[in-house]
Amino acid sequence: MxxxxxxxxxxxxxxxxxxxxxxxxxxxxxxxxxxxxxxxxxxxxxxxxxxxxxxxxxxxxxxxxxxxxxxxxxxxxxxxxxxxxxxxxxxxxxQQWTNTGDVLCDVCTETKLKAVKSCLVCLTSYCETHLDLHQKMTVMTRHKLIDPVKNLEDRMCKNHDRPLELFCKNDQMCVCHSCAESGHKLHHIVPLIEEYEEKKADLGKTEAKIQQMIQERRLKIQQIKESVKLSKEDADRETADSVQVFTALIQSVERSLAQLIEMIEENQKRTEEQAEGFIKELEEEISELMKRSAEVEQLSNIEDHLQLLQSFSSLNPAPPTKDWTQVKVHALYGETVRKAVAQLEETFSEERNNRCDDVELKRVQQFAVDVTLDPETAYAAFILSDDGKQVKYDVKKNLPYNQKRFNYRCVLGKQSFSSGRFYYEVQVKRKTEWTLGVARESINRKGHMRWSPNNGVWAMDLSDEDGYIAHTVLLSLKSKPQKVGVFVDYEEGLVSFYDVDDETHIYSFTDCKFTEKLCPFFDPCKNDSGKNSAPLIICPVSHTD
Missing domain, CATH: 3.30.40.10 (Zinc/RING finger domain, C3HC4 (zinc finger))
Incomplete structure (x- = not known):
């Protein structure tokens, strides 16, 4: 293993x-x-x-x-x-010394060994053996030794042939002692090691900043990868939902076309039956008229005056006939088609909206989060359940001061969100007034204000006086919601509300500018003598089929 x-x-x-x-x-x-x-x-x-x-x-x-x-x-x-x-x-x-071009001993004549020190006086690099000889020979003068470096002549002042051991801050250059006493006499001169330590510290800060930037970018790469992954999942889900919606719409069109063809065929059949009736009736009239014509012709051939007059009274009366001038046989299919198309458009629009709402609700339910109420923020007249899932209005209590607590009707969720998407559902059954939505975490908690995006609240509410309202928009709903879903897309600046049971979209705040954490927002409103005593209940999300 x-x-x-x-x-x-x-x-x-x-x-x-x-x-x-x-x-x-x-x-x-x-x-x-x-x-x-x-x-x-x-x-x-x-x-x-x-x-x-x-x-x-x-x-x-x-x-x-x-x-x-x-x-x-x-x-x-x-x-x-x-x-x-x-x-x-x-x-x-x-193998580093043989592969990386280390400094080699300048004294070795055949196979050059790796240098261990360089002398700034001799401008020579020495291996361990030759360094011992060098130190014995210069024991009295004590030459300046440093870690082995290449290009030793670059470390010596070209004007005074002395080591560059000082640094001029005015001219930002390395100098020797002779330079410091002549051309840089009035300048700010510090030991090379001091400037080295300062620059080293600056480089350390720069390196730390660079590493932080690298870390931030690596995290950003991971976030982008996560976003791409989520986008791919969304794309696959949208594709499947689109196929479902369009398949249903195509089936609806095909059903409408079949019904239209059937109706046209039935109209044509009725037209043909009507025409056959008219023809039969006309043929019967023609037969009767031909008989009368024969009788008239027979009388017309009598030349005896007396006989014609005596026979004329026995002539049968004219058979009854219909006025056929206004009788027509014609089916107005153009009008039928127009009505069918209009009906199809209405059905198509209704089914499309229902399907889209259904698909949209299923999509946002994928982002369901577990929300619980924060008792530290709850208004003093609110009662919260032990599990933090229910809130209702009761008698206002004297509670100790708490900076987080609202002194007007409001309670926030414990959870806050500063990115991504989230969704939760609340039962509003048997309530006559309520308010739901999201609010900025920094919302003013010590003075009543109007629920509006300008004040950091994106909410919809029901009231006895005005009905359903989202900020200043009066909402017209087909049915009274029993359970409301709230969805937020932080990056898109979107807050949407749904009737969960009807699987329909109610209203959306769009183009919102979110700059801080958002919290779920609740107001069960006053009891109203028991008419509005039912609590707001945060429900587990059951994904629609």
Whole structure:
């Protein structure tokens, strides 16, 4: 098993073993509920700083701090990777002097050995053996020795042939003692080591800032990847929902077309039956008229005056006939088609809206969160259930001062959101007045104000006087909602309300400018002598079929 893990670790990249907070290989790695991994100390310190539990990667917020246990599998994999990296590093360092162009001894004549020191007086680099000889020869003069460097002549002043041991802050250049006493006499001169330490400190700050920027960008990369993943899921879901909606609409068109064709065929059949009746009736009249014509012709052929007059009285009376001038047989199909198309458009529009609302509600329900009421914010006349899911109006109580508490009808949810999307549902059954929505966390809590986006509240409400209202918009609803869904898309600046039972969209605030945390917002309104005594109830979300 150990060998398998070793071979497996060789197939994995360094990024897979790096904590996104400290940017180093995991130490005591822990996995938090959303599935991301961090060093135990890193995530603990991170949560201590921000004072609430949120994943630095995907921004998921947890109601309470999760219990952190070391992920033994990831820990062992990280150790394997660390040992492998150390082994590779050691292997490379053994050959470093032959591969990286280290400074070589200037005195060695054949195979040059690696230099251990350079002399600023002799401008020569020495290996360990030749350094011993050099120190014995210069024991009285004590030449200036430094760690081995190349181009020793660049470390000497070209004007005075002395080591560059000082730094001129005015001219921002390295100088020797002779330079400091002549051309830089009135300048701010400091030892080279002092300027070195200052610059080193500046570089340390710069490096820390760069590392912070790297960390921020790595986190941003992970966030973008998470966003792409969520976008792909949304795209797949939207595609499936679109296919469902358009399939239903196509079926509706096909049904309407079949009904229209059937109606046209029935009209044509009635027209043909009517025409056959008219023709039969006309043929009968023609037959009677032909008989009378024969009789008239027979009398007309009598030349005897007396006989014609005597026979004329026996002539049968003319048969009854219909006035056929206004009789027509014609079906007005153009009008039929127009009516059918108009009906189809109405049905199409209604079904489209119903389907779209249904699909939209299913989509937003995917972002359901667990919301509980925060008793520290609750108005003194509110009663909250023990589980924090219900609130109703009661008698106002004398409570100790609390900076978080509202002194007007309001209570917020414990959960707050500064990014992403979230959704929750509230039962408003048997209530005659209520208000629901979201509010800025910094909303004024010590003075009554109008619920409006300008004051940091995006809400809809029901009142006996005005009916359903969203800010200043009077809403016309087909039915009275029993359960209302509230959806927020922080980045899109969207707050939407839904009738959960009817699966219909009620109203949306769009183009909102969110700049801080948002909290669920509730007002059960006054009791109204028992007419409005039912509580607002936060319900678990049951996804619609």
């Amino acid at each position: 150990h060998t398998d893990m070793s071979s497996a670790s060789s197939l994995l990249s360094e990024d897979q073993f790096l904590c996104s907070i400290c940017l180093d290989v995991f130490t005591h790695p822990v996995t938090i509920p959303c599935g991301h991994n961090f060093c135990k100390n890193c995530i603990t310190e991170h949560w201590d700083i921000i004072s609430y539990c949120q994943c630095p990667m995907c921004k998921d917020v947890f109601d309470r701090r999760p219990e952190l246990r070391v992920n033994t599998f990831i820990s062992e994999m990280a150790d394997q990777f660390r040992r492998s990296a150390v082994k590779k590093s050691s292997s490379c360092s053994d």
